[in-house]
Amino acid sequence: MFYHLLYPFASEFQAFNVFRYITFRVGAATLTALFISFVVGPPLIRMLERLRVGQPIREIGPDHQSKEGTPTMGGLLILLSLLVSVLLWSNLDNAFVWTVIGVTVGYGILGFIDDYAKVTRANSSGITARMKLFWQTVIAFAVAVAIYSQPAFDAVLSVPFFKNFTPHLGWFYIPVATFVIVAASNAVNLTDGLDGLAIGPVMIAAGTFLVLSYAAGHTVIADYLAIKSVPGAGHLAIFCGALIGGSLGFLWFNASPAQLFMGDVGSLALGGALGTIAVLIRQEFLLAVVGGIFVIETLSVIIQVAYFKMTGERVFLMAPIHHHFEKLGWPEQKIVVRFWIISIILGLIALSSLKLR
Ligand code: 57M
Numbered sequence: 001m002f003y004h005l006l007y008p009f010a011s012e013f014q015a016f017n018v019f020r021y022i023t024f025r026v027g028a029a030t031l032t033a034l035f036i037s038f039v040v041g042p043p044l045i046r047m048l049e050r051l052r053v054g055q056p057i058r059e060i061g062p063d064h065q066s067k068e069g070t071p072t073m074g075g076l077l078i079l080l081s082l083l084v085s086v087l088l089w090s091n092l093d094n095a096f097v098w099t100v101i102g103v104t105v106g107y108g109i110l111g112f113i114d115d116y117a118k119v120t121r122a123n124s125s126g127i128t129a130r131m132k133l134f135w136q137t138v139i140a141f142a143v144a145v146a147i148y149s150q151p152a153f154d155a156v157l158s159v160p161f162f163k164n165f166t167p168h169l170g171w172f173y174i175p176v177a178t179f180v181i182v183a184a185s186n187a188v189n190l191t192d193g194l195d196g197l198a199i200g201p202v203m204i205a206a207g208t209f210l211v212l213s214y215a216a217g218h219t220v221i222a223d224y225l226a227i228k229s230v231p232g233a234g235h236l237a238i239f240c241g242a243l244i245g246g247s248l249g250f251l252w253f254n255a256s257p258a259q260l261f262m263g264d265v266g267s268l269a270l271g272g273a274l275g276t277i278a279v280l281i282r283q284e285f286l287l288a289v290v291g292g293i294f295v296i297e298t299l300s301v302i303i304q305v306a307y308f309k310m311t312g313e314r315v316f317l318m319a320p321i322h323h324h325f326e327k328l329g330w331p332e333q334k335i336v337v338r339f340w341i342i343s344i345i346l347g348l349i350a351l352s353s354l355k356l357r
Pocket of ligand 1: 055056057058062064067072073189190192193194195196197254258260261262263264267301304305314317318319320323
């Protein structure tokens with residue numbers, strides 16, 4: 001909005017020239033979202049406490065009973081600060097920005113309905129998994145078809161570390177993109193089970209995608225790095241900046257011992273946003289590298305369930321894998337910080353893959 005309102009006056013006020021630069025607006029969007037989340041966080045927590053939007057805790061599993069009643073739906077804080085900041089700082093005529101906003105809001109609404117069902121029925125089940133998956137797929141499919149139908153769209157897949165292997169997916173792009181968005185959303189949701197566990201890797205992935213989308217949107221840098229050039233994708237860097245700012249503000253309150261959980265309204269929306277950005281800049285494989293923690297968490301569940309069905313025995317003490325380490329007696333913060341460290345390493349590997357090809 002600032003771009004549209006102020007940049008036209010750049011000839012009269014030279015300082016307004018800065019509104020043209022994506023790099024400036026990335027920084028501004030990050031700080032704006034952070035500021036909003038700091039300001040809105042405390043009253044939101046008080047409101048959620050007053051409305052008794054507290055997390056019901058399952059009786060099975062690691063002992064989380066002390067967390068009973070912690071306000072949930074903190075994703076509202078992230079979404080509010082993210083969206084206001086993006087609307088203020090990005091180009092509102094950029095289709096990429098509206099696409100990722102669409103998925104974030106759509107998945108946020110789905111998550112909100114689930115959280116609301118959990119809180120009002122005061123059990124931790126929410127809406128049925130099948131119903132959730134159905135609507136996630138509908139939204140992701142609609143977005144994939146919309147992207148595929150763009151005249152300039154080119155369904156080429158980038159494979160990290162293999163510069164010359166760029167398979168053309170054709171219409172198969174649609175199921176692939178749908179899968180990536182739905183999987184990313186559910187993987188973040190599965191990971192969100194310890195204070196700060198999901199939001200750390202979300203920020204690290206958003207930081208990596210900030211760099212990747214800026215590079216993809218910059219013809220010269222994209223050519224130099226031999227990555228897929230996606231004109232207009234640079235504006236997604238502003239979205240990523242706002243996502244980092246809003247998430248950092250949320251972490252302030254979600255840091256152990258958490259005063260606020262993000263709820264499905266946060267986890268489904270954030271995962272959906274990351275999946276959509278990956279699809280838009282054609283870096284689906286790199287998402288699996290950057291978001292390796294989400295992949296590991298998801299694989300641990302798949303392996304646990306499959307192995308249990310086959311043999312009646314468990315591979316992990318409990319899945320997702322963070323519960324395994326809890327059961328081994330690791331303190332919560334040790335697990336969380338170690339998962340962040342792994343996430344940073346994966347982010348660095350993803351970034352280095354741009355040059356190591
Ligand atoms: C969401 N939600 C947390 C909070 C958060 C198939 C199966 C593996 C599914 C999985 C599952 O239901 N995962 C989805 C996990 C819950 O957090 C809420 O949910 C939101 C995210 N959707 O924002 O609102 C609890 O996590 C803890 N928490 C924190 N700090 C945070 O910042 O401490 C969350 C955020 C909160 C709080 O305790 O209540 C959750 O874990 O429920 N199911 C499981 O994860 C269950 N695993 C399991 O049954 N494993 C089995 C099989 C099926 C693989 C096995 O290993 O044999 C475990 N979940 C829990 N206890 N809570 C079982 C033990």
